[in-house]
Amino acid sequence: MAKRKSFTASLPSLQSITYxxxxxxxxxxxxxxxxxFALLAETGLRLLGPWPLKLMFDRVILPTGFNVHGHNIEALAEFSPLLVLTILAAALVVISVGQGTAAYFSTVGMAVAATHVMADIRSQLYNHIQALSLSFxxxxxxGDLITRxxxxIERLREVTVVAALPLVTHFLTLIGMVGVMFWINWELALIAIAVLPFFILTTTTMSKKIHKVARTQRKREGAMAASAAEAIGAIKVVQALSLQDFLGKTFAKNNRKSLKESAETQRLRAGQERLVEALVAIVQALVLWRGVQxxxxxxxxxxxLLVFITYLKVAFKPMRQLAKYTGQIAKAVASGERVIALLDTVPDVRDLKGAKSAPAFRGDVRCQNVTFAYDPEKGILRNLxxxxxPGEQIAIVGPSGGGKSTLISLLLRFYDPIEGGVHIDGHDLREYTLTSLRQQISIVLQDSVLFATSVRDNIAYGALGASNVEIEAAARxxxxxxxxxxxPQGYDTILGERGATLSGGQRQRIAIARAAIRKAPIVILDEPTSGLDSTNEALVSDALNRLTQGKTSFWISHNLSTVRHADQILYIEHGRILEQGTHGQLMAQAGRYAQMYRLQSGSYLSDLPARSHAP
Ligand SMILES: Nc1ncnc2c1ncn2[C@@H]1O[C@H](COP(=O)(O)OP(=O)(O)OP(=O)(O)O)[C@@H](O)[C@H]1O
Structure with missing residues (x-):
C-alpha cells in the first residue's frame, strides 16, 4: 500500500500522477x-481591491499635501472630489463583483473538468480490476479495492477544487502583492517579507506533525473499511456465529482511535492558525510602526500604508490554512499512488501477444503433463x-483438497500451468483470447452467485443480448x-443480493439456465448438487443431464453415485490422477475409487432400514 508523504516529499509523486x-x-x-484565465483575472482584481480606498484617502479625505508619491491616478485630479468619490465607490463594487465572477468561473470550470477526468479514471480503474487475475x-x-x-478517486477529484485551486490562487496573489508592495515602497515591503522565513518554518514544522497524525488516521480508516466490508459481505456467518458483538466492539475500538486522531489533527491545525495570526499581527505592527514614520x-x-496593511491581511491570512491545503494535497497524492499502483498491476493471466479469437470448439480437451502451484513452494497438481x-462426460472425483477445482480453474484459464499445457481441439488455450475462450465454456458451481437484478437479466448474463424466447427456453x-x-413478477422479479431471496435449488436452476443459454460446447460443473434436498437434487440433476447433452462436460462430485455413468472418471488425490477409467473398470481395479464408492454406497444402504422405519 502507498505510504502517505509530506507535501514537499509528495511533489515528485504529484508530478508523476499528473503525467x-x-x-x-x-x-x-x-x-x-x-x-x-478566470483565475488570473481573479488574482488581478484581488490586487486592485484596496486601491479605491487608498485613492479615497489620498485624493478625497486628506489635504493634497499628502500626495507626495506618484502612486495616484493623475487623471482623477481633473475631477471634483465628489465625482472622484463616486467613481471610486463604484470601482469598489465593480472590482468586488468582477472578482466574485472570476472566482465563480475558475471554481466551476475546475470542478467540472476534475469531475470529467475522475469519471474517466474511475471507469478505467473499474475495468482494470475486473480484468485482474484470480491470483490477484x-x-x-x-473493501480495499472498493475504497480505491x-x-x-473522490479525494483526487475534491482536492483540485478545495486545495489545489486555492493554493494556486493564494500563491499567485502573494507574488503579485509582493511585487506591488516593492513598487509602492521597498522599505516597507522588505519589513513585510522579513516574516516569510519564520512563516515557512512554523508552517512546515506544524504541517509535518499534522501529516503524521493524518497518515495514521488514514491507515486506520482503510482497515476499518476493509473489515466492515468483510463483515457485511459475510453477514450470514457473522450472525450464525453470533459474532456481531465481538466484531462491533473491535470496530468501535478502531473507530474511537480514529476519532482521537481526527481531534488531534484539528487541535494541531487550530494551533497553527493562531500562530500565523500572531505572525501577521507582528508584521502589521512593524509595517505600521515604520510606515507611519x-x-x-x-x-x-x-x-x-492602507494598501500595505490590506495586502498583509489578504496575502498571509489564507496562508494560515497552508497546512490544510498541503495536507489535503499530500493525502490526494497518497490516493493517486494507490490508484496508480492498482492500474499498474498486470494480470498474471492475460491475452498473450498474437492471441487470436478462438474458432467454434468441437470440444476435444486434453491436459498434457500439467503441473501447477499457487505458491512455488507447494505443488498442487503434478504431471496430470x-x-x-467431444461430447464425453468426465467425472472428477477424489478426497477434499486433492486439486479437483484447481484443475477446472486451469481449463477456464483462471491460472496458467507452470509446466505442460491444456489443449482444446489441438491448440494450447494460451493461443486464444481469454474472452473468446471463456465464451465457449459454461459453468455451474456449488454455490452459484446470482446478481441483484431481474431473473431475466440473470439468465441473459450467460449470453448478453439473448431474446426473451431464448431466456424462457433456457429456463425450461x-x-x-x-x-x-x-x-411475484415472474421473469421480472428482482432478486436479493447474490440471489439471497431464492432457495439453494432455485438458485442452482437459474444458474443452469444461465449456463444453458450460452450454448457452449464445453460445460463445467463443480459440485452443483451438493447441499440440496432430494427433490431439488432430482430436479437439478435432470436439468444438468439436459444441459450436458452432446457437450464435453467436466463434473466434479463428492457423491460418486451421481457420476457413475460418466464416460471417464478421473480419481485425483494429492494433485495426481491415481486412477482413470469407467466406473466398471475402476471398480474392477478395486483401488481407491472402488473403496470410496463402496464406503459411500455402504453407508447409504445401512441408512435404508433406519429411513424405512421412520414414522
Ligand atoms: N487460491 C488459492 N491459493 C492458494 N492455495 C489454494 C487456492 N485455492 C486452493 N488452494 C489449495 O489448493 C489445494 C487444492 O484445492 P482444490 O480446491 O483444488 O481442491 P478440491 O479437490 O477441489 O477440494 P474440495 O473437494 O474440498 O473442493 C488445497 O490444498 C487448497 O488449500
Missing part, C-alpha cells in the same frame, strides 16, 4: 484553460495427463420456468 493522468486531463483542456483477487481485500474506486516624513501616503473427446431446460412464473 500519468495527462491524457485524461488533456481531454478537458478547453475547460482548464478557461478556468486558468484471492489475495486482495474487496470510490474514496481515493515614513508618512509623517512625507515619503509615503496614508493610502500607501488426460484426454476428453433448467426446470426453472415453473417456479419463476410463481415469483
Amino acid at each position: 500519468r493522468f495527462w491524457p485524461h486531463i488533456c481531454k478537458q483542456s478547453h475547460l482548464l484553460i478557461g478556468a486558468f 483477487h484471492t489475495q486482495a481485500k474487496s 474506486v470510490t474514496y481515493d 515614513l508618512v509623517l516624513a512625507g515619503s509615503a501616503t496614508p493610502g500607501d 495427463t488426460f484426454a476428453a473427446k 431446460l433448467a426446470n426453472a420456468h415453473d417456479f419463476i412464473m410463481e415469483l
Whole structure:
C-alpha cells in the first residue's frame, strides 16, 4: 500500500500522477484553460481591491499635501472630489463583483473538468480490476479495492477544487502583492517579507506533525473499511456465529482511535492558525510602526500604508490554512499512488501477444503433463495427463483438497500451468483470447452467485443480448420456468443480493439456465448438487443431464453415485490422477475409487432400514 508523504516529499509523486493522468486531463483542456484565465483575472482584481480606498484617502479625505508619491491616478485630479468619490465607490463594487465572477468561473470550470477526468479514471480503474487475475483477487481485500474506486478517486477529484485551486490562487496573489508592495515602497515591503522565513518554518514544522497524525488516521480508516466490508459481505456467518458483538466492539475500538486522531489533527491545525495570526499581527505592527514614520516624513501616503496593511491581511491570512491545503494535497497524492499502483498491476493471466479469437470448439480437451502451484513452494497438481473427446462426460472425483477445482480453474484459464499445457481441439488455450475462450465454456458451481437484478437479466448474463424466447427456453431446460412464473413478477422479479431471496435449488436452476443459454460446447460443473434436498437434487440433476447433452462436460462430485455413468472418471488425490477409467473398470481395479464408492454406497444402504422405519 502507498505510504502517505509530506507535501514537499509528495511533489515528485504529484508530478508523476499528473503525467500519468495527462491524457485524461488533456481531454478537458478547453475547460482548464478557461478556468486558468478566470483565475488570473481573479488574482488581478484581488490586487486592485484596496486601491479605491487608498485613492479615497489620498485624493478625497486628506489635504493634497499628502500626495507626495506618484502612486495616484493623475487623471482623477481633473475631477471634483465628489465625482472622484463616486467613481471610486463604484470601482469598489465593480472590482468586488468582477472578482466574485472570476472566482465563480475558475471554481466551476475546475470542478467540472476534475469531475470529467475522475469519471474517466474511475471507469478505467473499474475495468482494470475486473480484468485482474484470480491470483490477484484471492489475495486482495474487496473493501480495499472498493475504497480505491470510490474514496481515493473522490479525494483526487475534491482536492483540485478545495486545495489545489486555492493554493494556486493564494500563491499567485502573494507574488503579485509582493511585487506591488516593492513598487509602492521597498522599505516597507522588505519589513513585510522579513516574516516569510519564520512563516515557512512554523508552517512546515506544524504541517509535518499534522501529516503524521493524518497518515495514521488514514491507515486506520482503510482497515476499518476493509473489515466492515468483510463483515457485511459475510453477514450470514457473522450472525450464525453470533459474532456481531465481538466484531462491533473491535470496530468501535478502531473507530474511537480514529476519532482521537481526527481531534488531534484539528487541535494541531487550530494551533497553527493562531500562530500565523500572531505572525501577521507582528508584521502589521512593524509595517505600521515604520510606515507611519515614513508618512509623517512625507515619503509615503496614508493610502500607501492602507494598501500595505490590506495586502498583509489578504496575502498571509489564507496562508494560515497552508497546512490544510498541503495536507489535503499530500493525502490526494497518497490516493493517486494507490490508484496508480492498482492500474499498474498486470494480470498474471492475460491475452498473450498474437492471441487470436478462438474458432467454434468441437470440444476435444486434453491436459498434457500439467503441473501447477499457487505458491512455488507447494505443488498442487503434478504431471496430470488426460484426454476428453467431444461430447464425453468426465467425472472428477477424489478426497477434499486433492486439486479437483484447481484443475477446472486451469481449463477456464483462471491460472496458467507452470509446466505442460491444456489443449482444446489441438491448440494450447494460451493461443486464444481469454474472452473468446471463456465464451465457449459454461459453468455451474456449488454455490452459484446470482446478481441483484431481474431473473431475466440473470439468465441473459450467460449470453448478453439473448431474446426473451431464448431466456424462457433456457429456463425450461433448467426446470426453472415453473417456479419463476410463481415469483411475484415472474421473469421480472428482482432478486436479493447474490440471489439471497431464492432457495439453494432455485438458485442452482437459474444458474443452469444461465449456463444453458450460452450454448457452449464445453460445460463445467463443480459440485452443483451438493447441499440440496432430494427433490431439488432430482430436479437439478435432470436439468444438468439436459444441459450436458452432446457437450464435453467436466463434473466434479463428492457423491460418486451421481457420476457413475460418466464416460471417464478421473480419481485425483494429492494433485495426481491415481486412477482413470469407467466406473466398471475402476471398480474392477478395486483401488481407491472402488473403496470410496463402496464406503459411500455402504453407508447409504445401512441408512435404508433406519429411513424405512421412520414414522
Ligand atoms: N487460491 C488459492 N491459493 C492458494 N492455495 C489454494 C487456492 N485455492 C486452493 N488452494 C489449495 O489448493 C489445494 C487444492 O484445492 P482444490 O480446491 O483444488 O481442491 P478440491 O479437490 O477441489 O477440494 P474440495 O473437494 O474440498 O473442493 C488445497 O490444498 C487448497 O488449500
